[in-house]
Amino acid sequence: MSENKIAFVAGKSASAQGALDILSRIYPHVEPDEADVIIALGGDGFMLRTLHRYLKLKKPVYGMNRGSVGFLMNEFRADDLMERLTRAEAIELHPLRMEAICSRGEKHHSLAFNEVSLFRETGQAAHIRVSIDGVERIEEMVCDGVLVATTAGSTAYNMSAYGPILPLGSGVLALTAISAYRPRRWRGAILPHQATVEMEVLDPVKRPVGASADSTEIRDVLRVKVFEDRSLWSTVLYDPEHNLDERILREQFAN
Template structure:
């Protein structure tokens, strides 16, 4: 799983300091972990080795788990505006660095970073309610019953697809393009390309439409047609809304989360490799 960005800024040597564990007195570290025994055990090990504080007091947050936990951490600590450095204690670990207890301070010193800007979803429901949610991976619409969804798609106020018959449709960020978007045969987007992917899920009509690549500043609106007969839900990462009538999506440039990674664990290279994986 990958997580979402729009414009991605690469920053080398984000955290600077001395070359031993005394740096932790200057740069305060918080360790957070997923619920798995592997993640919890890793946190216990690191807490015994390095001084640590609560996330609210930290200069950097070290997240231990898989990509799903990293996604939750980015959401949970977004408002703190603290850089997050992940170490893999899950399965794929696309966004995570290798777990090694030793040398953490030096790795944080040498870490590069990218700024991830989330998508903002505004969903209007058939009961009159309006919901807001953020997504670092993607915002998706999906049919709720055996009936195919009928969806009208507009970009920046212009109708581009009058009626799409499909299982669903999604808007993915560049980093999120390797997640659900890739499973739906959407394009893998290199980081820093300043674009979003608009991808259909099992489209029936238009028969040969396979999605679009949009500029990151595009505003996407998806309107559910015949919603009573063909109900549709929407999701923004793990937030799900049922029985939507209309959904607006745009990249929120006012929000960002900074992801740290080891230089040898280059995210751009990993995304490039995914385009040639078989």
């Protein structure tokens, strides 16, 4: 990839902007729509925003961590960038598509590379009916919320809610309860990636529920459908020694 054109995009933090200043003085660069690869400088949140923003360009994205966790990012180093791009391994990430109907009848469509989540809006617990591929699986879940996570997103909010960590390429999604009261002790399920999850909010006036797809939030939803959109993808580049498979494996043995 040493002959290819690169573009730099950076988060607003001082560390991200400092990295942008350093790299832009060392390497020739162009605008993202002219580039062959996009270099994202920031944390995991900025990486997600970059994937969303440039999804239609279908340009590979190589992230370098200037945030805190940096699970989706490579280590930041100013030297040997072009050699690192040449050695980088590519992974295709397909987003989840969320189709939501709100209490006023509006329909919303959003994409998520990490997860789609439903969450209670008030002190009242949410009551949610869950169906998979048209078959009712949970008649009434009493909970703070429920989420559907991708393999890449399984180590984010999903892991915090005690959901399973999913290896990349496993062809599955995680359906995870958030503080479920009923069914008792139900933590969630692992679903095939082609599954369609439908969630219906019961008693939405007394127990309003919101929904989010990555950073996009919608209030007062009645029904939400979630499925993996295989027609869309983003290619993410990783150093061989810092690939997502290894990171996911390490997370499962972390203290």
